[in-house]
Amino acid sequence: MAQAGQRTPQQERSRVTRRKILDAARQALKDAGWEGMVISRVAAAAGVSVGSVYERFSDKDGLIRAVQHDVLDRVDADLRAAFARLEGEADTPVAGLIAAAVRALAEQVDRHGAVMGPLILRAAVDASLRERGNATSALAEELFTSLLLARSGELSCSEPGTAVPVAFRAVFSTAVWQVTFGPDAGLRHQIAEDRLLHELTMLCQSYLLRTGDGTVEEER
Template sequence: MSALADAVELSLESMGRAPLQGRSKASLERMLATARTLMVERGNEDFTLQEVSSRGKVSIGSIYLRFENKDSLVRAVLYRATQTLAQEEDTMQAALAASCATLKEFVPHYVEAYSEVLRRNAPLLRLTMMRAEHDPPISALGKRAALLAESKALAAFMRYRDEIAGPDPEMCAKAAHHIIFATLARQLSLGSSSESVTNYDWNVLKRELGRMCTAYFAAV
């Protein structure tokens, strides 16, 4: 089975034992929330299950009842993070579809909204990308999330295909998405490198990126 196919099978249940009762579900949510908080606070996976137990008010035995080891818990947190990101993308796309009548109006609003979705999710998205370098299931999960995000962006841009200049609107839409994501990802230090254009104003970046992509669609 390919790595991407593996990701399709990856779920919260596949990484831990699914709780059956309400109290157990609440305990699981505390485990995930506490591990997530520790990861975001520290910017890494350098926490112990004892810390999760103490801060989350769950017993070590309960943690091991749900997760085989710390890696399984980390994977579950990152899986949940990709779900959250996808849900925020869906909400964003729905709002933009309802409010933007033209491509010229849509593009800057898309850049603004997508920038903020990525910014809110950056801490765990960064950790997902870092873990993907050595963890095949997370690598596959990340690839699936990236392909899904691309397909959503493509569908959004193609609603205005008649306004995209040039013979291949789909190619232009894909290029615009990659340009937008790559620019924002570098600014947010996503990936294994800690480098970031930290001296570039975030609001200026969003504004100018929107202007450039609008001009690109009109010129191609």
């Protein structure tokens, strides 16, 4: 279904051209951010005329919305695939499942982060972008929480229904901050990405598997 601000392609050649334009716009966002994604630059990179872009997208806002839907459709598909694989690991100790869920969430955000960052910033002033972005956030939360709440009987926190969504927010918010502002923006302490992921994993394990003295019940 066509999104607002774009026209439905009618022929295969038009679909191929549309794909080239979207890929070029995605790369422009990745390389130069929102301000660098100008129609003339996208057209040149796609090997089409500026008129060809406007034949398919009403304006720059229409193009950016199409790019966002394209990117987030890929994010949604990757998230579903990653968590579907984890659902099949029934024999994995719950501590290991927590670690895998944290890693899957952070890795999928990071994988698409170079394009997601500019889109997230633009969403602050564009309700349409924000609505589509919220749908992906909700999907990520549902996948993460459903996976871990299915093993709620093995968690040691008193209210898993609240604690698991809190764990999700800790990981997701950190991952989104990283791709939006860069790993060190506004922060005093520099932390390598692999170390940050390790610490987030430990944080979630300790929080969800804590005993009375705060220790983790299972082996990691």
